[in-house]
Amino acid sequence: MVMNHRKKLVALAAAVMLTSSLPAAAFAESANIPAAAAASGDAAVSDGGMDVPAAVKVSKEKAESLARQMVKIPKEYTLQGASLSADALAGGKRSVWGLDFVYKVNGKNKGSIYVRLNADNGQLLDYSTYLDNPSAKPTYPLKVEREKAQQIAYSFLSDIAPTYKDQVKFNPEYGAQQLPPLTGEVRHTLRFDRIVNDIPYVDNYIELDVDSEGHVLRYSLQWDDTIKFPKVDAKLTADEAKKKLIEQAKPELRYILPYNAQAPSKPVLSYDMGAFAIDAVTGKEVQSGYINPSLVSETPVADKPLGEAPAAVNLTEDQAKKAVLAAFPIPSSAVFSGSSYYENTDESSGATVANWRLDWELKNGKETVGSASATINSRTGLISSFYSYPYNNQAVSAKPALSYDQAEAKAVDAVKKQLPWIADELYIVKRDKSQYDPDKVPHIDSYYFNFVHKINGATADYDNVNVTIDANTGEVRSYDASINPYKYPEAAPKVITPAQAIEKWMTYYRTELTYYLTQNYVYQGQPIPVEKFKVMMAAGEIQPTDVEYNTDAQLIYRLVPRQLDESIFLDAASGEWKNRETGDVTQLEKPKATDIDGHWAQRQLELMVAYKALDVKDGKVRPNQIVTRGELIKMLVLAMNSGRSPILYGASEDAAASTSFKDVGTKNQYYVYIESALQQNLIDIGDGSFNPDGKVDREEMAELIVRALGYNSLANYEDLFNISFKDAGKMEKKGQAAIVVGLKIMTLSGGSFQPEKQVSRAEASAAFFRFLQTRAELQEAPLRN
Structure with a gap:
């Protein structure tokens, strides 16, 4: 018989039917309970009906009634718990009800709906739902695309928050998925920003999640009506602001590690520049980017290397123990309590790492007064960590014996001793010493320091060294060192200039005018800076009730990154944008094909171009060109992996040993896809050649698709199928052809399968689009062969 097109539409569970009356609210993947609802506030009540001591206008019973009405909670959902808490606002606080509804079948939780309401006016603040429905399946293409989801979201907030709907504007960039989905399991995240004085205040918004079936899964109203916004008449223009931002930008050279699935990771020199903001009136910086080079010392801990890099060794337990005892302060009275040895392969470098973990008990006579431990690389002798924990059973002096500067010198000495060969590449991070002022901060028992690793002035993002010094004894209490054994050029490589880097980054960021909240503190009638407030609080000099505070809204211009479908970095040498995970060259603007408008497979071709399964050269995708074996495998693997590139583990420095096919090296653009297809048994090793540039015929594509669906074992039983193809006698894979035609x-x-006909790019794209549809429709799949 010919295999029928399987559309196994399984009936939804009873819980689904119960919630189908919700206007747009029933099918969530997980409950999303805001933290504020769980925090304790003025009072808390359970479902047991205890009296609420707090004076709120909306009772628990009224809150439950409003919740059931607003989001149409079915009666089968019972109120399991309720809490009354307080949200802090800029100008006060508000009382909030948190209500947890559950639906149970035979004692098992099959669904839940969580609602937060303003306890003073009944306004819905948050809503989320969870449904345990393992039989639910996705559909492809999506029933509801993002544009339709936006209409559903606006209709929902018009019903639920009519007071706010005219004060918001849809944010088209937030949550926008740049790549079209390859699965029906999609959430559209939509945000409506608050508009004040025709300016978006992006920290107040209404956010919703709408799934591809059109259900609202989550709703959140983040809003503070107590904020006072200034009316600014004179401010910088957008062009003036951009100029100021460029003047104050601080690009920094950093070594990063792209995750390169084709080979072990190697450091790449990048130019990084964090987003920051300036005052819209004065142009002065008010929000720093995440990179702050000014905190790092300008000089290293030594002006030259103080020793040689560790040589290859193979430490025994006793040798490892002696090395730790020689390096760090473990008293002779300490008792060695055990060790463990372990090896593992570092996936980023491909090298095998072997470590000893050693433990001691610190003793005072027979009494255990603390513990110590260390980890040491048995192949290099490098100590990567040391911790000493004396139990706090002794009095702490009012003032530490060591000053901050003395402790810093101790930390620097420890680093020089442990890492002498890179002492000229380690820079200490400067701290605000007021945090350790003994006149303001009581009970200082230790000082904490960290160091960054710079090679020829560029920070190694992945390396770090941290040291804690005992404030009374001056001993090292903890030490952590992560220094990767990568090779770097002896001299600084030639890179683009900082000005060129800024110019590139300004094409990635856009300039946005918005409001920014600042907290002002007043103590004894005098304003105090936030840093002083924190120090005085930590010292116990003042209590929160001693200080008056207010919140001002400040108008700022800020840099906002593009919404991209990939994480990127700027290669400092070439000035090219590259993928942060793979290191491949990419671009901010995606290529568009000019030769597929009106083509019968336009949508399918656009999908493959978006996922870079097909390349675009000179603006053309060449839809009628014969697809190559490499392109076809990439289409298949991406389709099976929801558009994500596969990850290959255990890559070796030996390129030849890392490849399964002699004609597909690690540098080949299809290497990871071909290796992934082999691992998933979608292709066979054959004679050891793959021929990635070879052409593909229809019979070969049919077999690939059937293997991806998991039906290849079934296809080998040809007697199960009524194969009536006119050209069946020319075919070897009759069962596979019957399945793809049946589906x-x-x-x-003309009744012929044409097994030897070569497949065009357009035909391959269309076949894999239909593969995605069919995969979503099939509820169950046998084990892949």
């Missing part, structure tokens, strides 16, 4: 993934031409 309408591939079609016949």
Whole structure:
């Protein structure tokens, strides 16, 4: 018989039917309970009906009634718990009800709905829902695309928050998925920003999640009506602000590690520049980027290397123990309590790492007064960590014996001793010493320091060294060192200039005018800076009730990054944008094909171009060109992996040993896809050649698709199928052809399958689009062969 097109539409569970009356609210993947609802506030009540001591206008019973009405909670959902808490606002606080509704079948939780309401006016603040429905399946293409989801979201907030709907504006960039989805399991995250004085205040908004079936899964109203916004008449223009931002930008050279699935990771020199903001009136910086080079010392801990890099060794436990005892202060009275040895392969470098973990008990006579431990690389002798924990059973002096500067010198000495060969590459991070002022901060028992690793002035993002010094004894209490054994050029490589880096980054960021909240503190009638407030609080000099505070809204211009479908970095040498995970060259603007408008497979081709399964050269995708074996495998693997590139583990420095096919090296653009297809048994090793540039015929594509669906074992039983193809006698894979034709993934031409006909790029794209549809429709799949 010919295999029928399987559309196994399984009936939804009873819980689904119960919630189907919700206007747009029933099918969530997980409950999303805001932290504020769980925090204790003025009072808390359970479902047991205890009296609420707090004076709120909306009772628990009224809150439950409003919640059931607003989001149409079915009666089968019972109120399991309720809490009354307080949200802090800029100008006060508000009382909030948190209500947890559950639906149970035979004692098992099958669904829950969580609601937060303003306890003073009944306004819905948050809503989320969870449904345990393992039989639910996605549909492809999506029933509801992002544009339709926006209409559903606006209709929902018009019903639920009519007071706010005219004060918001849809943010088209937030949550926008740049790549079209390859699965029906999609959430559209939509945000409506608050507009004040025709300016968006992006920290107040209404946010919703709408799934591809059109259900609202989550709703959140983040809003503070107590904020006072200034009316600014004179401010910088957008062009003036951009100029100021460029003047104050601080690009920094950093070594990063792209995750390169084709080979072990190697450091790449990048130019990084964090987003920051300036005052919209004065142009002065008010929000720093995440990179702050000014905190790092300008000089290293030594002006030259103080020793040689560790040589290859193979430490025994006793040798490892002696090395730790020689390096760090473990008293002779300490008792060695055990060790463990372990090896593992570092996936980023491909090297095998072997470590000893050693433990001691600190003793005072027979009494255990603390513990110590260390980890040491048995192949290099490098101590990567040391911790000493004396139990706090002794009095702490009012003032530490060591000053901050003395402790810093101790930390620097420890680093020089442990890492002498890179002493000229380690820079200490400067701290605000007021945090350790003994006149203001009581009970200082230790000082904490960290160091960054710079090679020829560029920070190694992945390396770090941290040291804690005992404030009374001056001993090292903890030490952590992560220094990767990568090779770097002896001299600084030639890179683009900082000005060129800024110019590139300004094409990635856009300039946005918005409001920014600042807290002002007043103590004894005098304003105090926030830093002083924190120090005085930490010292116990003042209590929160001693200080008056207010919140001002400040108008700022800020840099906002593009919404991209990939994480990127700027290569400092070439000035090119590259993918942060793979290191491949990419671009901010995605290429668009000019030769597929009006083509019968336009949508399918656009999908493959978006995922870079097909390349675009000179603006053309060449839809009628014969697809190559490499392109076809990439289409298949991306389709099976929801558009994500596969990850290959255990890559070796030996390129030849890392490849399964002799004609597909690690540098080949299809290497990771071909290796992934082999691992998933979608292709066979054969004679050891793959021929990635070879052409593909229809029979070969049919077999690939059937293997991806998991039906290849079934296809080998040809007697199960009524194969009536006119050209069946020319075929070796009759069962596979019967399946793809039966599922309408591939079609016949005049009753013939045409197994030897080569497949065009357009035909391959269309076949894999239908593969995605069919995969979503099939509820169950046998084990892949």
